[in-house]
Every structure is written in C-alpha cells, then in structure tokens.
Amino acid sequence: MPDRRPLAARMRPSSLAEFVGQPQLLGAGGSLRAVLDEGGPIPSLVLWGPPGSGKTTLARLLAAQSQVEFVTLSAVDSGVKELRAVAEKARQFRECGQATLLFVDEIHRFNRAQQDALLPYVEDGIFTLIGATTENPSFALVSALLSRAQVYVLQPLDTAALGEILERALQDAGKGLGEQNLVVSAAVRALLIDAADGDARRLLGILELAANGSENGEISMEQVQQAIGESWRRFDRHGEQFYDQISAFHKSLRGSDVNAALYWLARMLDGGADPLYLARRMVRMASEDVGLADPRALSIAIAARDAYAFLGSPEGELALAEAAVYLASAPKSNRIELAWNAVRAQVRRERSRPVPLHLRNAPTRLLRELDYGREYQYDHDFPDAIAPGQSYLPQGMADGRWYTPTERGFEKTMGERLAWIAAHRKRSGD
Structure with missing residues (x-):
C-alpha cells in the first residue's frame, strides 16, 4: 500500500x-553533540526555534538513539490529567527497567499550573522531558522548569540545508518524489528555497x-507560485518574532x-502587524x-x-513609510525622556512640597x-515677559536642571533660548 502521508512526514x-x-548543536563541537x-542518558531539555527547524524530528531521534519509550503530548489539547496518565505509565515502564521520554510540543502553551505539574516527575526522574517551543523560554516557561532543563536554540535552516533537503526529496524514490523523475530548473529550486523561509x-x-x-514531469515557476499562495514571512503577532522585529525597527530609527x-x-506589514x-x-x-x-x-x-x-x-502605508524615513533622518535627542524620568523620580521619592503662596490660585476673598x-508677578507686565527673580518651584527646592538640550537640530536653539532666559531672569532679579 502506498504511503499517503504528507511529503514532510515521509521525509522525516x-x-x-x-x-x-x-550544526551549532549537532556538528563537530556542537553543544548537543x-x-x-558522553554516552549517558539524555537530560531534560527545551528545544527553542522557529517552525520547521527540526524540533520534533530531533526529539524523536534523540529518543530512538537512547532506546527509551517515546511519548508525545501537545500542549494545545493536553492538560494535567494527561500528564498524570503519562507519569503513571512511565512508572510502570521504570519498574520493568525501561526509561520514558516525554515530548511536549508547543510547551509554551501550558499555563503555569500545568508547567508546575511537570516538575515533580522531572525532579524524580519519572520521565525525561523534551519540550519544543517557538517562544522565548525566558518569558514562556516558569523559572523552576527552566532550572531543570537545558535550553538548546535551533536556527532557521539556511540555504544549504534547505537545498540538501530539497535534493533528497527529489531523488528519494522510496519516501520522496524520486520515482516521478521531476524536472526542476535552477530558478525553480531557488524560488522553492526562498519561499520556504528557513x-x-x-x-x-x-x-x-x-x-x-506538474505536467509532463516538470515543475514550473507558475506552479510553485500557485503553491506558495499569499503566504507571509515568519512573523507572530504576539510572539518572539513580533518583539524582535519591533526592536529592530525602533533601533534602526x-x-x-x-x-x-x-x-x-x-x-512587519508583510507579516500582518497592525x-x-x-x-x-x-x-x-x-x-x-x-x-x-x-x-x-x-x-x-x-x-x-x-x-x-x-x-x-x-495607500496609507506610504504615509507610514514617509514618517519612518523622516524619523530616521531627523537629528536625535532623548533629553526630553531623560528629563521626564528624572523629574518623575524626584517627585516620587520626596514628600509632597506645598505650592508657594504666590503661585496659588486665589478666587475668593478668604484665600x-x-x-x-499675593506676591505673584504677572510676567507679561515686564520686559520680555520675564518677571524679575520670581521662583516657580516649591520653597526650599533647588532650581531644577532636569532638561538640558543637546547641540543638535532645533534643540541647539532651545539651549540658547533657555540660557538667555536664565541670564535675563538673574539680571532682572539683581
């Protein structure tokens, strides 16, 4: 009977x-190699990498090499009840001298309680845990679980690796497409590898x-384009790719x-970001x-x-591009942010200083x-609209110097203006 599984499953x-x-994991000198x-038992570990980088395959191969009982769970449709059932079977296997490896796909989808439920079984060696995740384990997994499992990072597959996998699929007559004798031009191969996106x-x-x-045993560019459809590049609106690309965008600006x-x-727009x-x-x-x-x-x-x-x-994306270009090319200053953070910090660490009497509102006769x-000086009554020697900070507080302009762009003019105001107010108050 022919194998009707998808090509990706047949080529595993x-x-x-x-x-x-x-290669950083399994090549010469690789951390997992x-x-x-060493030849010892496989420790509990977490495989972190993008889709299609080999996490599930690697977990299966590690289990096969270690000759252990391999059990899989998907965090999407499994919970504490399923974990307990696996643990009970693992205890029975252990009594017969057989170790168990539990593979949890998309382990980041387990909530905190479910992750905590794994801890005693891992700690007691009931089973070895291999978790696969596309999310940053630092954020997706509880620290207690991370302390009991080594994290190994898988990278998107490069062009060479994808080319090798493509050739195997085209040549393998048993599991792949070799028996079809397909003709695939260099341009089509390049398009396939590029569309795979690692x-x-x-x-x-x-x-x-x-x-x-395909017709007449040849795969055309048009057929590959149709197979690709309107797919997007790697991007997760709520995951690691999202925050990494936002960070890259901000830092580029x-x-x-x-x-x-x-x-x-x-x-990000191509990936579906809002x-x-x-x-x-x-x-x-x-x-x-x-x-x-x-x-x-x-x-x-x-x-x-x-x-x-x-x-x-x-149409509106062009306006976003215009803003991005303007922001990137504009002179830079973070002095407003620094000033705001500094003054907020001072407000939070000090007692509530009273407003000076001359600055208070006086709408009634009693007030x-x-x-x-009473002693407020209306600035517009003075030359250059600057009241001589008048203070605007609470009594006893030294003059704030939270905002200090840079020498870049308009801020240079701002600095000159502020220096002139300070000097003018000092002269007026003498």
Whole structure:
C-alpha cells in the first residue's frame, strides 16, 4: 500500500546521521553533540526555534538513539490529567527497567499550573522531558522548569540545508518524489528555497503541491507560485518574532538608518502587524528619540497615523513609510525622556512640597486674605515677559536642571533660548 502521508512526514530522518541543519548543536563541537558523545542518558531539555527547524524530528531521534519509550503530548489539547496518565505509565515502564521520554510540543502553551505539574516527575526522574517551543523560554516557561532543563536554540535552516533537503526529496524514490523523475530548473529550486523561509516543512509542503500540479514531469515557476499562495514571512503577532522585529525597527530609527527602518517596517506589514500599532510606536519614537531636536517629527508621526486611519491599506502605508524615513533622518535627542524620568523620580521619592503662596490660585476673598497669590508677578507686565527673580518651584527646592538640550537640530536653539532666559531672569532679579 502506498504511503499517503504528507511529503514532510515521509521525509522525516530516521537517524541523527540523516538530520540536516543545526550544526551549532549537532556538528563537530556542537553543544548537543557533546552531550550525545558522553554516552549517558539524555537530560531534560527545551528545544527553542522557529517552525520547521527540526524540533520534533530531533526529539524523536534523540529518543530512538537512547532506546527509551517515546511519548508525545501537545500542549494545545493536553492538560494535567494527561500528564498524570503519562507519569503513571512511565512508572510502570521504570519498574520493568525501561526509561520514558516525554515530548511536549508547543510547551509554551501550558499555563503555569500545568508547567508546575511537570516538575515533580522531572525532579524524580519519572520521565525525561523534551519540550519544543517557538517562544522565548525566558518569558514562556516558569523559572523552576527552566532550572531543570537545558535550553538548546535551533536556527532557521539556511540555504544549504534547505537545498540538501530539497535534493533528497527529489531523488528519494522510496519516501520522496524520486520515482516521478521531476524536472526542476535552477530558478525553480531557488524560488522553492526562498519561499520556504528557513522552514523545512514549508519547503516540502510547497514542493508537494507544485509536484501534484506538474505536467509532463516538470515543475514550473507558475506552479510553485500557485503553491506558495499569499503566504507571509515568519512573523507572530504576539510572539518572539513580533518583539524582535519591533526592536529592530525602533533601533534602526534611533540609529538614523533610513533603509533599515523601511525594511523592518515592510517586514512587519508583510507579516500582518497592525499598521496602526506601528503608527503609534512611531508617535512614541518621535518624542523618545527625536524630541525637540526636531519638533516637527511628532507632528509628522501623528499625521501618518491619521493618514493611515483615513486611507487604510495599501495607500496609507506610504504615509507610514514617509514618517519612518523622516524619523530616521531627523537629528536625535532623548533629553526630553531623560528629563521626564528624572523629574518623575524626584517627585516620587520626596514628600509632597506645598505650592508657594504666590503661585496659588486665589478666587475668593478668604484665600486672598490668607495671602494666596499675593506676591505673584504677572510676567507679561515686564520686559520680555520675564518677571524679575520670581521662583516657580516649591520653597526650599533647588532650581531644577532636569532638561538640558543637546547641540543638535532645533534643540541647539532651545539651549540658547533657555540660557538667555536664565541670564535675563538673574539680571532682572539683581
């Protein structure tokens, strides 16, 4: 009977020697290779990497090499009840001298209580745990579980690894497509590898769809394009890829790299990020990283947000790109952020200082009799609208120096203006 499983399942390696990719783990001197070479039992571990990088395959191969009972659970549809059932079977296997390896796919989907339920079984050696996750374990897993499992990081498969997997699928007559004698041009191979985006499972899925639609034993560019469809690059709106790309976008703007800012903006939009979220982030960046070095940056960022809200995609995306270019090319200053953080810190650590009497509001006769607002000097009554020697901070507080402008952009003019005001007020108060 022919094997009707998907091509990716049929092509799954049957030994570590057939495993492709992840040389930092399994190559000479690789961190996991060193563990295997010691010949001892496999320790509990977490495999962290993007989809299609080989996490599940590697877990199966490690279990096979260790000759242990291999049990799998998916964190999507399993809970504490299923964990207890696995633990009970593992105890029975242990009584017969057989060790158990439990593989939990998407372990980051276990909540805290479910993760805590794993701890006593791992601690007592009831089973060895291998968890697979696409999320950063530092955020997705509880610290107690992390302390009992070594984390190994898998990378997206590079072009060479994907090319090797592609060739195996085309040549293997037993499990792959070799018996079909498919003709695949170099251009089509390059398109397949590029469309895979580091994901072996995706590569084989696209290849299989294209092969099913091939005519005369040749896979064309058009068939591959149809198989690819409207798929997006790697991006998770709520996961590691999301925060990494947002970080890259922000740092590109801060670093005044216009082209990098445009690239990360395009990557996130292509991946399905909310354009208005990106617009809001640029509004924040305009104050945080540009500030008064270019006061127009905030207006342009807000205008881009409003333009996108009015136009939508794809027309409104051009306004976001315009704002990104402006922010990246603008002179930079974080002095507003530093000043705001400093003054907030001082307010929080001090007692509540009373408002000086001359600055208080005096709307009633009683308050005026209590000297509210009595000695206030109305600035517009003086030359240059600066009251001589008048203080605006609480009594006994030294003059604040929270905001100090840079010498960049408009902030240089701001600095000169503030210095003039300080000197003028001092002269007026003498």
